[in-house]
Amino acid sequence: MRMGEGVEWGLHCCLALAWLEDDEPVPTATLAAWFGLPPAYLNKRLQALVRAGILSSTAGARGGFRLARPPERITLMDVVTAIEGRDDVFRCTEIRQRAEEEETAELIQEFQRPCGVASAMRRAELAWRRELAGQSVADLMAAAPPGAADRNRRRYTRTSR
């Protein structure tokens, strides 16, 4: 089980865009150059963030991506679900029901209750999601070293010409 790289990419891109505090959009190629990523594939991931309403895209010359809302309102949970999808990590396939067994009333009633294993796994997953939802991109900005924002802006003015 491993999380796709797109989440890391998306978060770092959101962080970089947030630091710019700029209305001018940043194209995929620039972001890809900053992080050494394949531009076309990074673009595909940023599209997912657009569909989720986290970024907004501008076509044409001088186009690119920018944050669609302030960093305080972008949680890690938003980015993760935008890129990895809404599905649960643990998916119950109801193997408890697959046994060839006579369907007693007791059994039928039990199978209407949620699977205990699935419930336990879901509880853990909710703790994970809660922790993700509790941290915003703004929190990441605050936790970063002091010079990070300035360096990000310098890098922007250097590469965006």
Next chain:
Amino acid sequence: MRMGEGVEWGLHCCLALAWLEDDEPVPTATLAAWFGLPPAYLNKRLQALVRAGILSSTAGARGGFRLARPPERITLMDVVTAIEGRDDVFRCTEIRQRAEEEETAELIQEFQRPCGVASAMRRAELAWRRELAGQSVADLMAAAPPGAADRNRRRYTRTSR
């Protein structure tokens, strides 16, 4: 991102074995029949649980698997790590360092600190793992409907001939 089916299989098998409260080992074929699973592949997963010390295996006729320790001491975390591996779900590939940039002393110092994005993701993952470690197979047994244990035993005596 999705968790392998083996976790669900492993947990249900542990649960079934725990309910038997029996020293007599249960072969893979029996467990597979109970849950409608491919026997050979289930066996492969149970081997992982043996390597992790959760189950113990007995070869030969009347052989099979049994719990290696009491259900109270088998946590969901144990089963998940046994089957999915010890690696973190989120893996930081340090894309922040990939930009072609002059290596100032400030940068070098910053890159020695852990990546902020990775730290945040790790925090969430620890919450997940903590929740998993807080629940044991015995807890699952307690949370199950009253008749589950008896029915499991009946199914055992019916199929184990």
Next chain:
DNA sequence: GGACTTCTACTCGGATAGTGAGTGTCCGAGTCCCGCCGG
């Protein structure tokens, strides 16, 4: 000189191949049980 038109270059966006982990299956090594044989 100014405004309209055309053209170009640049951007996003979705459709199209390649790859690795996860899934599924098979056969061999080892072990225990049962029946047979000899005492």
Next chain:
DNA sequence: CCGGCGGGACTCGGACACTCACTATCCGAGTAGAAGTCC
């Protein structure tokens, strides 16, 4: 009748194909801006 022995069947365990999601790439549609042209 009892103990030892051999055969056989059953089990686990690791080695071998297959599938799907993730990764990666390309090209087309659309747009903004700039250059050129006409009034």
